[in-house]
Amino acid sequence: MDRIPILKMGPFLLVTIQVDMHDRLALSLQDDLAERIASTEARGVLIDISSLEIVDSFIGRVLANIAAVSRVLDAQTVVVGMQPAVAITLVELGLSLPGVRTALNVERGMELLRAALESETLGSDGDASTAF
Amino acid sequence: MASPDSSILPAVVRDHQREILQQWIAEQSSGSNARSDLLSDAELRQQSSEFLQLFREAVQAGNLGNVMGTEWQGVRELLATVSKANAIRGFTPIDTATFVLSLKRPLFQQLTTDAGSDADLLARETWTVTTVLDSLALFTTEVFQRSREEVISRQQQELMELSTPVVKLWDGILAVPLIGTLDSARTQVVMESLLQRIVDTEAGIAIIDIAGVPTVDTLVAQHLIKTVAAARLMGAECIISGIRPQIAQTIVHLGVELVGAVTKATLADAILYALRQSGWSVSRGRS
Amino acid sequence: MVSVRQAVRAWAVEMKFSLVDQTKLVTAASELARNTLIHGGGGSARLEALEDGGRQGIRLIFEDQGPGIEDVKLALTDGYTTGHGLGLGLSGSRRLVNEFEITTSPGEGTRVAVTKWK
The missing domain is CATH 1.10.490 (Globin-like)
Incomplete structure (x- = not known):
């Protein structure tokens, strides 16, 4: 069974989804990520879905679960690069992923994770909800 | 034959x-x-x-x-x-x-x-x-x-695209001044072209100005909300500006909540807010 | 399921649907195929190209011989789920297409036909 590779970049984990994701693959990503966050003590997870052509309710739920699980494991999750057509469809479907942070691209996502980490180490409770 | x-x-x-x-x-x-x-x-x-x-x-x-x-x-x-x-x-x-x-x-x-x-x-x-x-x-x-x-x-298609220009106001800030009656089809075109421009220009903030829109019905209000939600999923924030008093009344009356959308009275307020959000400060120079 | 998605995508591209409409249709197909698979215990998916007075459309028909749906109205409610999903499969995909038709009877299976016009 193929798996989606998880890259470690400093305190963050980077996942680039480049295949047409079927349900089992999504579930194994969810499990793998939880494992890796725990084993690497990662503080942030960045999921790049810019090449994903659709996000249906199942994948949407997996993304929300990943965000929730990593929050419990003290890591922030940012989903980046969602295509406009995918976003429109997801909203129409009734999914707005309220617990998931988003950014336009990997670069912005990284900035967001770094800013979150900094504000945390500075001791403030800065929990900005959107990236700029 | x-x-x-x-x-x-x-x-x-x-x-x-x-x-x-x-x-x-x-x-x-x-x-x-x-x-x-x-x-x-x-x-x-x-x-x-x-x-x-x-x-x-x-x-x-x-x-x-x-x-x-x-x-x-x-x-x-x-x-x-x-x-x-x-x-x-x-x-x-x-x-x-x-x-x-x-x-x-x-x-x-x-x-x-x-x-x-x-x-x-x-x-x-x-x-x-x-x-x-x-x-x-x-x-x-x-x-x-x-x-x-x-x-x-x-x-018709071209006219629709022409009537909804998405302009770049500043680095990372887009605006769509909407003028005239919004129907469902036009709102959809606005939504799609705005979201596409967000990707193209990597803009983190988009301002939708509806000061030139005479009325807003439920369907249009819902389209606006969907645009805001879709933009957020892509990682951008939407500001809706120029909401006229009667439209504000309509929106509340219709029971539509502009969840997640920042609203500002005028386009100028929206621009100021957007600049500050992006880390700019605006001050008057000495003359 | 992935093959259903790919087939629907190929047809929608062929018929020159806009990218947004392609995505909506493929997503609806994905939701409905999953329902057929999980709740219906597997079944068939059929694609039809439609033409009606200059309008072009695609119809997707999903059929299964599963347990059927007891309360269709309830099943079409946002958030209602019998499985482990978000309960958006049926209700959500209805919003992604122009026409949505469901015939089901308990014990005999379910047939969902959706149509998207260009």
């Missing part, structure tokens, strides 16, 4: 193609419907001779009763091309139909000569030619109409 074996039309067209063509061209350029302003002589000649050649082949193939048959495919394709070109050039449907109908006289003349004294034969052949050419002329009208409709729907 005349059966193919008894018809002399195939032979007439085959043996007198050149004469028929000459007369037909003369007929077209002399008639009151001549459009030398839109079509040059060379083009007319080219078009006519091509048509006559295909017409001859189709007639030869024998199916005179049905111009929608496969034998007539070549003729129909040529007519479709001519009709479409004519629609774009500004010909009237009459001009295009006349192109086909004006072939009647040359054909009748030739048939009269060849039929000799056989009145029955002449009557029958005349009827055949009339039916065939009338059907072809009607076909051109239909194609003409259809290509006109295509032009109209394309223009």
